[in-house]
Amino acid sequence: xxxxxxxxxxxxxxxxxxxxxxxxxxxxxxxxxxxxxxxxxxxxxxxxxxxxxxxxxxxxxxxxxxxxxxxxxxxxxxxxxxxxxxxxxxxxxxxxxxxxxxxxxxxxxxxxxxxxxxxxxxxxxxxxxxxxxxxxxxxxxxxxxxxxxxxxxxxxxxxxxxxxxxxxxxxxxxxxxxxxxxxxxxxxxxxxxxxxxxxxxxxxxxxxxxxxxxxxxxxxxxxxxxxxxxxxxxxxxxxxxxxxxxxxxxxxxxxxxxxxxxxxxxxxxxxxxxxxxxxxxxxxxxxxxxxxxxxxxxxxxxxxxxxxxxxxxxxxxxxxxxxxxxxxxxxxxxxxxxxxxxxxxxxxxxxxxxxxxxxxxxxxxxxxxxxxxxxxxxxxxxxxxxxxxxxxxxxxxxxxxxxxxxxxxxxxxxxxxxxxxxxxxxxxxxxxxxxxxxxxxxxxxxxxxxxxxxxxxxxxxxxxxxxxxxxxxxxxxxxxxxxxxxxxxxxxxxxxxxxxxxxxxx
Numbered sequence: 001x002x003x004x005x006x007x008x009x010x011x012x013x014x015x016x017x018x019x020x021x022x023x024x025x026x027x028x029x030x031x032x033x034x035x036x037x038x039x040x041x042x043x044x045x046x047x048x049x050x051x052x053x054x055x056x057x058x059x060x061x062x063x064x065x066x067x068x069x070x071x072x073x074x075x076x077x078x079x080x081x082x083x084x085x086x087x088x089x090x091x092x093x094x095x096x097x098x099x100x101x102x103x104x105x106x107x108x109x110x111x112x113x114x115x116x117x118x119x120x121x122x123x124x125x126x127x128x129x130x131x132x133x134x135x136x137x138x139x140x141x142x143x144x145x146x147x148x149x150x151x152x153x154x155x156x157x158x159x160x161x162x163x164x165x166x167x168x169x170x171x172x173x174x175x176x177x178x179x180x181x182x183x184x185x186x187x188x189x190x191x192x193x194x195x196x197x198x199x200x201x202x203x204x205x206x207x208x209x210x211x212x213x214x215x216x217x218x219x220x221x222x223x224x225x226x227x228x229x230x231x232x233x234x235x236x237x238x239x240x241x242x243x244x245x246x247x248x249x250x251x252x253x254x255x256x257x258x259x260x261x262x263x264x265x266x267x268x269x270x271x272x273x274x275x276x277x278x279x280x281x282x283x284x285x286x287x288x289x290x291x292x293x294x295x296x297x298x299x300x301x302x303x304x305x306x307x308x309x310x311x312x313x314x315x316x317x318x319x320x321x322x323x324x325x326x327x328x329x330x331x332x333x334x335x336x337x338x339x340x341x342x343x344x345x346x347x348x349x350x351x352x353x354x355x356x357x358x359x360x361x362x363x364x365x366x367x368x369x370x371x372x373x374x375x376x377x378x379x380x381x382x383x384x385x386x387x388x389x390x391x392x393x394x395x396x397x398x399x400x401x402x403x404x405x406x407x408x409x410x411x412x413x414x415x416x417x418x419x420x421x422x423x424x425x426x427x428x429x430x431x432x433x434x435x436x437x438x439x440x441x442x443x444x445x446x447x448x449x450x451x452x453x454x455x456x457x458x459x460x461x462x463x464x465x466x467x468x469x470x471x472x473x474x475x476x477x478x479x480x481x482x483x484x485x486x487x488x489x490x491x492x493x494x495x496x497x498x499x500x501x502x503x504x505x506x
Contacts, residue, residue, distance in 0.1 A: 009042060112150055114168045119146035119268050121275070137164045140176065144263050144271070153186035153201075155179070158263040166192075175214075179207040179262045195247030198228040202236075207262040214247040219256050227251050266326055269506075273327040276503040280486065281305060287346050287353075288487035290462075292329045295320040300340060306347075313342035318463060323483040324358050324414040325506040330483035331463060338477070339464030344487070349454035352422040352491040355384055355394075356500060358483040360414045364388045370465040370476040371417070372485060380452055383465070384419055385476065392430050392437060394419035398452030401444070402428045404437035414483070416501045420491040426450050427491070434501030436494055 012029045015021040021029075033040055113132035117125065123143035127136060133147060140161040147155045150168040157163065161176025171178075172192040182189045182201040191199040194214035199206065203223035210216045218227070219242035227243060228234045232250055237243055244254035263271075280289060281303060288311055289303040300313040315331075317338035323330040331340060355372055367388055374381035379398040387393055390409045395401035399421070409415060409432065418431040430437040443449045462485060465476035484504070492500075 006042060009039060010046065013043070013046060114165055115147040115149045115155075117145060118148040118154075119265065119272070120144060121268055121272050133165060135165050135167065137162070144268050146265050146268055149186065149189070151186045151189070152183045153189045154181040154265050156263050156265055156268060173208060173210050175210045175212045177207070177209045177262060179205075179264050181205050181265065193245075195245075196230050197245060197251065200226040200228060202226055206237075207259075209262075216245050217254065217257070218243045218251075221259060269325050270327045273325065273504075279503060280500075283488070285488045285490050286486060287311075287350075287489045288344060288485065290340075290485045292320065292323070292331050292483065295329050300342075311342060311344055313340045313462065315340055321481055323481075324360070328358075328483050330358075330360070330481040332481050333463045333478045336475070336477040337464070340462040342460050342462075344457040344460045346457065346489060349456045350489050351424050351454045352420075352489075353455065354418060354420045354486075354488040354490065354492040354497075356416065356418040356484070356486040356488075356497070357384075358414055358416050358504070359386075359409070359478075360481045360483070361386065361390075361409055361411050361478075362480040363411065364390065365475075365477060365479060368393070368465070368476045369478045370461060370463060371478065371482070373461050373465040373476070374457070375459040375461060375466045379448060380455060380458075382455060382457060382460075384417075385465070386478075392417055392419075392432065392439075394421070394428060394430060395447075396421070396423075396452060396455065398448050398450070399423060400426070400428060400441045400449055401447065402430060402439045402441050404430050404432075404439045408432050408437050414506055416504070418492075418497050418500075420497070421455075422491045423450070423453050423455065429491075429494070431494070431497050431501075433505075434498040 009029070012021065016026065016029070033043065113134055115133040117128060117131040117133065121144040123145040124141040125138060125145050126141065127133075127138035140157050140159070140163075142160065144156060144158045147157070149155065153169070155171065156179040158177040158179070161178070162174040163176065163178070164172040164174070166172060169186070169188055170190045170192070174194060178191060180189065180191065180201065182204060184203065187201055187203050189201045191208055193199070193208065193210050193216045197216065199208060199218055201223075202225060205222040206218065206220045206225050208216060208218045218225070218237065220237050220239050222239055224236055224238045226234050226236055229245070229250055235251065240256055242254045242256045243251040245251040260267075277291065280286060284306055286304045286306065290300050290313060291303060292300060294301060298315045300315065302311040302313070304311075317335060318331045318333050318340050319338070321330050321332035333339070357371055359371065361369070364386070365388060369386045370383070371386065372382075372384045374383060377383070377397055381397045383393070383395050385393050386409050387403065389406035390411075391404045391406050392408050393401065393403040408430075409417065416431070416433050420429045420431075421427075428441070430439045463478035463482055
């Protein structure tokens with residue numbers, strides 16, 4: 001244990017005794033007693049000292065911290081199994097005279113984890129419980145993991161890393177690469193490196209790499225940090241400056257390395273999207289893929305490799321805008337005539353197919369909002385749209401019409417929507433965010449139910465339906481953004497829909 005650890009243990013015992021300990025203090029104290037024999041020994045020594053002072057009649061009337069006279073009983077906060085384990089660990093060090101004080105907190109607020117696994121890429125993280133991380137030691141075997149701390153700090157760990165969460169504002173990096181962004185409310189966030197050198201954020205963005213031997217490299221991308229090493233005055237490091245040190249040497253200036261050496265929260269998103277898009281483009285059953293990335297161009301290229309160039313689309317009034325994450329672009333539909341048009345011609349009529357889109361709805365129309373609709377409404381026409389009550393609808397003239405329950409599509413948030421069709425088995429499904437939606441069929445007599453056995457598509461609209469021939473005006477205008485449109489030449493399984501959602505989610 002370091003001197004700082006010993007000071008922390010004394011203060012934690014005092015807070016527990018007085019009932020002011022926070023959940024994270026309790027959690028870390030529990031883990032410290034479990035893993036550190038020196039901490040257990042010190043704990044018992046402090047109890048013994050407390051007992052002596054309490055029985056002493058010395059005239060100086062010292063008032064030491066009133067620690068409990070017995071080892072801590074670890075109660076319901078972490079479960080009976082761990083409670084028994086800690087009791088067993090402490091038992092050999094205790095005497096019959098030592099009694100226990102429960103590890104509890106006066107806080108009645110719902111427990112919130114110290115940090116949350118907010119984003120990851122091929123990460124194998126050990127020591128966490130799902131996406132929640134509290135005080136303790138963790139290992140990242142591979143990949144990249146972004147942790148969002150309760151105080152607002154963001155930390156990205158890349159590659160093989162070993163680290164310890166001490167509190168919402170303190171982490172120890174034993175080895176590995178760490179990038180941190182600290183907004184104003186998280187200033188003071190501290191990273192401790194081997195040898196006890198502390199990096200204290202004073203705003204806003206920095207990164208540190210520690211080798212397995214304990215050698216550290218620190219650099220600041222924006223703002224400044226304070227570096228505190230034992231037996232040395234604190235030093236400030238500013239934007240585009242770097243320091244290096246080892247456990248046995250003091251920090252000294254060094255070269256500022258390429259920022260791309262470190263993975264940031266933005267670059268995780270970029271890498272995840274690149275991986276997702278690469279996987280999509282490898283799919284041999286993909287017939288249509290628009291990612292709307294060619295911003296500024298009126299021509300929207302179909303990225304699917306097993307299709308015809310005529311399946312490219314043209315912008316008509318729709319505008320390029322920000323997408324569901326920092327790596328994507330969407331189409332915004334600012335007025336009733338805005339759309340993208342195409343003549344979708346699969347290599348052969350499709351007996352089954354899947355349509356997948358990412359949408360963000362700003363407001364519901366009085367009637368329908370078109371997502372991906374044929375120009376016309378006659379035998380062989382496909383419509384995929386949102387109804388005015390927030391339900392999702394998919395229909396084929398000559399097939400059927402299927403609608404989900406109301407409020408399936410929420411306002412103001414990005415959602416993946418999908419529909420699968422099999423005209424041979426007469427099966428239709430609707431999905432939102434990778435999960436099947438409860439739905440029912442309603443077949444008007446004029447639709448000639450299930451008379452179509454394969455679909456050729458033809459002239460289509462994104463975000464609009466050309467209704468002039470029906471009502472004398474354009475309607476079914478989509479109000480919001482559409483980010484990505486994919487069409488597969490078979491009906492994907494619910495598992496495949498869920499996988500596409502998980503891989504492409506913001």
